[in-house]
Amino acid sequence: AKHYHHLFDTFIYGTVLFIFGNYSQSFNWITSVCIFLGLFGFAWIAELPFSKVSLGSLKNWDIRLKIILVVGVLVIVAAAGYHIYLAYNFQIDEEQSLLLPYLLALCCICLFIFLSTIVVYKYQNMSFPNLKRRIIRVGERNRHIIMTRDELEERNHDNTREVINVDDVIFIDMPEVGFHLHHWQIFYYLAFFTRFNDPISQVCAGLVIGIFMHGVSAYGFHDLLEE
Template sequence: MEVDEKATALYSFDPYLFGLFLLAFYIIPYPIYRIIAHRFKWETNPKTMSRHWSDLFDGISYGLLLFIFGNYSNTLSWTTVATFYPSLFGYALIAELPFTRTSLPDIKNWPKGMWFVFLTALAIILVFAGYHIYLGFLLPMPFVIYYVSCLAIPAIILASSFLLSKEVNQNWCRTKIYSWKSRNKNKNATQQAVGEETTLLPVAASGEGAHNPYSRQIAIHLHHWQIFYVLAFFTRFDDPVSQVGAGIVLACYMEGICAYGYDRLVNDG
């Protein structure tokens, strides 16, 4: 029963293990990666000391959420740590291939090599996902329902980001409301004119549109660190395969942070 309670815990926290978690997956790999990347001229964003400092505290904040809701106080193991470091630099080497030096927003222009890497990674993720859902089924109900339903959280965040982009870039809500009011106004005017048996002459457009309060457009850029950060919440089982999966997704997440930092999903255009 005790094992089931730990395995099905929706959240957990241990201060000592959280310190080890930060040490193993952020404090130690971050400077090592930056030094090696500089030595071998890997692609990285130049960072000032203030940016390093900001990334550190972003890392603590994001890491705290991940540790609590990813059940790492019950599943953190040396298997995850041992998988993390080879995966971190393995991912970096793959990212340095000539055909992988692109980004998700440029998907229409991806070369064949990038598509091969992407589809291979997607297949691996789906296999791991299927196995993790199977592990969820082995636990008492309704854990697996909660587990799968949590996928809705990142989906809602992503969808809301695109809706925000549509609203800001197209002034969507006010334009729709303005069009609806204009149609109703013209319809009422037409009905009134017909009722009075008068001739309705074409009315020149006023040239006025819906008020636009937005001075700048925004752009959506989904980064690989965000994808793998989300996946790291689901590798929450005390199972060797899950712990290996945790090491891989944490490594891919941290590669993005070490190389580029906490770039945002929603950006000013």
């Protein structure tokens, strides 16, 4: 069932990207070749011995990985500048270029996703303690035992103590939600803006789609918010 779920997600994400990313107009052999370069190139980097780390441990990264990160960021910034230039030269009509809508979409969509994620993150983690207190009050009123699942398992494995029936327990496992930005999400988002009939833009399109495909293939469609 999980594989079908991933196939369905791939179809949905791919269809949305193909339609709204203008790939019906800009996709060609250059993009196709660069997809494989992005996919296998990023996979090769990800399999290097010093690159098996997460962004949270950035301070402890190997210097070689930090250099790769800096180079990657510089390439993305340079590509972004070039695409802004392309948007400036792309005329919607005789009086207006694509620049303003392009920049608004680039900034506003990113800002909306980020802020909505922060709101959900704050709400979830602030709600758990209050919910936990309410559960404890209800449990005590009904003479239930209040504990976490780990505490119950530890208690029932202790041969010196009485085994507790699960039906007599109200569990208060309240996992906190954490923010985790995955590379498939970054490059999927960027793929919507490599939409021009320009060789450099088509190269960038292939690379970002390839890296997006690597993230999905290796780790699945993980969410921004995770327990």
